[in-house]
Structures are given as structure tokens and as C-alpha cells.
Amino acid sequence: MDISILEDLGLTNAEIKTYLALLELGSSTAKPILEKTHLQNSVVHRALNSLISKGLVNYILESKRKIYQATNPENFFNFIEDKKRNFEKIFPLLKEKQKQAKTHENATVYRGVKGINEIYNIMINSKAKEYLTFGGGYMCEERMGTTWWESMHTKRIANKLPSRQIFDETVRKFGQNLIKRSLSKVKYLSKEFAQFQETVIAGEYVAINVFTENAYGFLIKDDKVAEGYRKHFELLWKMARK
Numbered sequence: 164m165d166i167s168i169l170e171d172l173g174l175t176n177a178e179i180k181t182y183l184a185l186l187e188l189g190s191s192t193a194k195p196i197l198e199k200t201h202l203q204n205s206v207v208h209r210a211l212n213s214l215i216s217k218g219l220v221n222y223i224l225e226s227k228r229k230i231y232q233a234t235n236p237e238n239f240f241n242f243i244e245d246k247k248r249n250f251e252k253i254f255p256l257l258k259e260k261q262k263q264a265k266t267h268e269n270a271t272v273y274r275g276v277k278g279i280n281e282i283y284n285i286m287i288n289s290k291a292k293e294y295l296t297f298g299g300g301y302m303c304e305e306r307m308g309t310t311w312w313e314s315m316h317t318k319r320i321a322n323k324l325p326s327r328q329i330f331d332e333t334v335r336k337f338g339q340n341l342i343k344r345s346l347s348k349v350k351y352l353s354k355e356f357a358q359f360q361e362t363v364i365a366g367e368y369v370a371i372n373v374f375t376e377n378a379y380g381f382l383i384k385d386d387k388v389a390e391g392y393r394k395h396f397e398l399l400w401k402m403a404r405k
Contacts, residue, residue, distance in 0.1 A: 172243065177202055181210040182219055185233035192228055217242055274379045276307070282370045282380045283363075287319040291366030294319060295396045297329040299374075300357030304334055306374040312337065320346050324365075329396070329403050331356035350403030364392045 169179045177200075184199040185191060197207055211231060214220035218238055222231045273282050286294065304312060319326060325346040330338045331354050338349040363370040369392045372380040383389075 172239070173246065175210065175213075177206050177210040178214055181207055182214055182233055185220060185231060186236075190230050190232045192230060196231070218245075269385050270381060270383045272379060272381055274377075276378055279307070279372055279374070279378050279380050280311075282372060282382050283315050284318075285382065286363050286365045286368055286370055287315065287322055287324055289366045289368055291324065291368070293365070294324050294326040295328070295364040295393065296326070297362055297396055297399050298356075298358050299334065299361035300331050300354075300359075301333040302357065302359050303361055303372075303374040304337060306378065309337065313340075316341060316344065316347065320344060327396075327400065329399050331358075333357045350400060350405055352399070352403050362392065362396075364389055364396060 164183075166176075166179050166183075169182075170176070174182070180200040180202060181196060184196050188195055188199065193204075193207060193211070196211075197204060200207060202210070211220060211222075214233075215222065218241060219234055220231055221234055222229045224230075273279065316326075323346065325348075327348045327350075328338070328341075329350055329352060331352050333354050334357075335351060338351065341347050342349050359375055360371060360373045363372065367384055367386045367389050369383045369385070369389050370380055371383075372378075
């Protein structure tokens, strides 16, 4: 089981082990949990108290003993919604502090698959008139997975953001499926154009995403730079074929 998903939700390793142990044990005192998790007594009790406060574990008193039980996994949705509501309370304050910054960086480096994912979310939510890309290839499709790319375009289309994209022949199958969807145009260059990176232009943003094993991306926010890359795209678009 991939526990990193639970870590992403903010649970500690001890909380995850304790919660999973309780799911398997059903109702239990602390002792069987200690035996199953191999954690220290103090660590388990801290984890239990924390999980209780998060609504993921409850207990009853039976002859002065606490009998613990993991709540239904569906309660994680309530936990996530609570975190979202709490964040929404401070979101306006965070945006206000951002506005007060004296300088704003025009270029940012994002690392890892999560960083790449964040860049594409920024691009498809940029309120741009058009989403332009060139480069990429089968290496990029394999690195992120076809399902990820399809999901990204689903979000782009939901945002009513039209796209023109220049692929190479190694990803023609993906491109043929994409042009069946709305707001999507694709042209192709030869397979020699295949590369490990994709360049994306949307509004005032330019992103250069590198899909090597240690994936990373550069996000540039600059009208003039974006215009320069847009001119480069238009030249390639004239050269490419359907």
C-alpha cells in the first residue's frame, strides 16, 4: 500500500501505522496496537490522541480502559474538507502579503513530478487566450503516463482554453485522440523532433519542462519573453503538417 498518499494529507508515519493497525484490529486497547506497529508506548498514545482530534479514531471507556476504533475511511473526506476550509480562512491574507512583496521573481524552477504538475496547473489556469506547445515526444508521454496527459487536457478544455500543439510522429496516436476533443489542434514534425522537453506558452507565461528521470521545469513570467517564444512557435506551426 502506498502510504505516501496519507503522508500528503498531513499524517505522520506513526499516525498512519496506528490508523492502519486499528483498521485491521477493529476495536482494540493500546497493547495490541503497540504489538502490531512496533512503536514506542508514548509514540502510539500521541498518535492516537492526534487521530482522535482529527476525527479518524474514536474510543469508548470500558472498565476504565480505553477501547479504540478507527473511523470509516470515508471520514478522510471530512478531514480533507476541514483542512480546505481552514486554509480558505487565511488564503486572502496570504494573497495580500504576496501583493506587498517589493520584488517578484520572473523565473522559477520546479522540481520532480509534483513540480511539473504544478507548472501545468498554472498554465491551464492562466486565463490565456491560447495554449501553445512544441517539443516533447514518446519520452514525455511515458514519463508522466498517457492518463496524466489526458487528464491535464480535460482540465484545460474545462477551462475553455483552446490549444495548438506541435508534436512529433512518435506521439501521433496521442495527437489523433486529442484532436477528437474540443478546443484542440495538433500538427506534426518528423520523429527526429522528439525530445525530452516540452515548451509551453500561455499568456505571459513560458514553461520549459524537462522529463528526464529527475524531472524539472522552468516557469518564466514575462510578456516579452512569451512573445518571442510565440513567434518561434508560429514558425514551427507553418513548417508542421497535419
